[in-house]
Amino acid sequence: xxxxxxxxxxxxxxxxxxxxxxxxxxxxxxxxxxxxxxxxxxxxxxxxxxxxxxxxxxxxxxxxxxxxxxxxxxxxxxxxxxxxxxxxxxxxxxxxxxxxxxxxxxxxxxxxxxxxxxxxxxxxxxxxxxxxxxxxxxxxxxxxxxxxxxxxxxxxxxxxxxxxxxxxxxxxxxxxxxxxxxxxxxxxxxxxxxxxxxxxxx
Numbered sequence: 515x516x517x518x519x520x521x522x523x524x525x526x527x528x529x530x531x532x533x534x535x536x537x538x539x540x541x542x543x544x545x546x547x548x549x550x551x552x553x554x555x556x557x558x559x560x561x562x563x564x565x566x567x568x569x570x571x572x573x574x575x576x577x578x579x580x581x582x583x584x585x586x587x588x589x590x591x592x593x594x595x596x597x598x599x600x601x602x603x604x605x606x607x608x609x610x611x612x613x614x615x616x617x618x619x620x621x622x623x624x625x626x627x628x629x630x631x632x633x634x635x636x637x638x639x640x641x642x643x644x645x646x647x648x649x650x651x652x653x654x655x656x657x658x659x660x661x662x663x664x665x666x667x668x669x670x671x672x673x674x675x676x677x678x679x680x681x682x683x684x685x686x687x688x689x690x691x692x693x694x695x696x697x698x699x700x701x702x703x704x705x706x707x708x709x710x711x712x713x714x715x716x
Contacts, residue, residue, distance in 0.1 A: 544575070546686065546710025551579035553708070557591075569593040573609070583703055584614040585690060591634070601640060606633040609652060611666055613692055613703050626692040628654030628666035644676040665693035665700070674712075682712040 544555040555575030574588040589609025613626045632652030639645045654666030670688030677683060690704040 542712060542714040544710060544712045546684075546708040548706050548708050550581075550706065551577055551704060551708075553577035553585075553710075577704060579704065582616045585704060586612040586614075589630075600638070602635070602637040604633065604635055607631075611652075611654065611668065611690070613661075613663075613690070615662070615692070615703060624662045626661040626663035626666070627659070628663065628692070629658035630654040630666055630668065632668070646674045646676070648672055648674070659692075662694055662696070663692035664695050665691075667691040667693075667700070680714045684710050684712065686710065 541556060541558045544553075544557070546553050546555075553575060555573060557571045557573040559571060570590060570592045572588075572590055575586075577585040587609050589607055591605050591607035593603055593605040608629065608631045611628045611630055615624045615626060616622075630652040631654075632650065634648055634650035636646055636648035639647070649669075649671045651669040652667070656664045659666050668688075668690045670686055672684045672686035672688075674682045674684040686708045687706070688704065688708060689702055691700040691702050693700040
């Protein structure tokens with residue numbers, strides 16, 4: 515729809531503004547979309563805040579779709595020690611996930627929040643080292659999930675291609691589910707294949 519197209523253009527415009535700001539340098543921006551949703555994520559090294567953890571990243575992002583659902587997330591990811599010759603990586607972390615939901619009960623706006631733990635496992639393909647694959651999974655148990663939900667799930671898998679030292683393009687399948695208290699069901703708040711680009715400014 516035209517409204518969704520305008521939303522994508524606005525997100526792209528925000529990216530341009532961030533790149534034009536000198537404070538943005540040294541960070542990574544991730545923009546992805548499909549025919550029903552668009553997302554932007556931002557990450558920054560946490561090494562200056564968490565001593566001896568130069569491989570830790572603060573991350574945050576927002577996703578919006580045609581149904582006017584919104585997902586906000588923020589957290590930290592700690593990667594294992596690695597070097598230039600490493601063929602993969604393992605990262606563990608936690609995040610806060612907030613969903614503004616319009617499609618569970620038509621005509622209403624509902625909210626679900628969760629504190630989640632999880633991580634990511636990645637592998638660089640030896641025969642084609644510009645390519646890498648990764649799988650991530652996060653879970654929010656009942657004790658840390660609030661609002662209309664009592665569980666939260668987020669997982670995905672992506673194939674990346676390294677364009678150069680500061681940019682990657684990728685294809686990803688991702689899914690986010692909140693289990694609704696009233697029904698006991700877990701309809702997908704976000705589900706589908708995305709294409710995206712990651713831009714890192716050092």
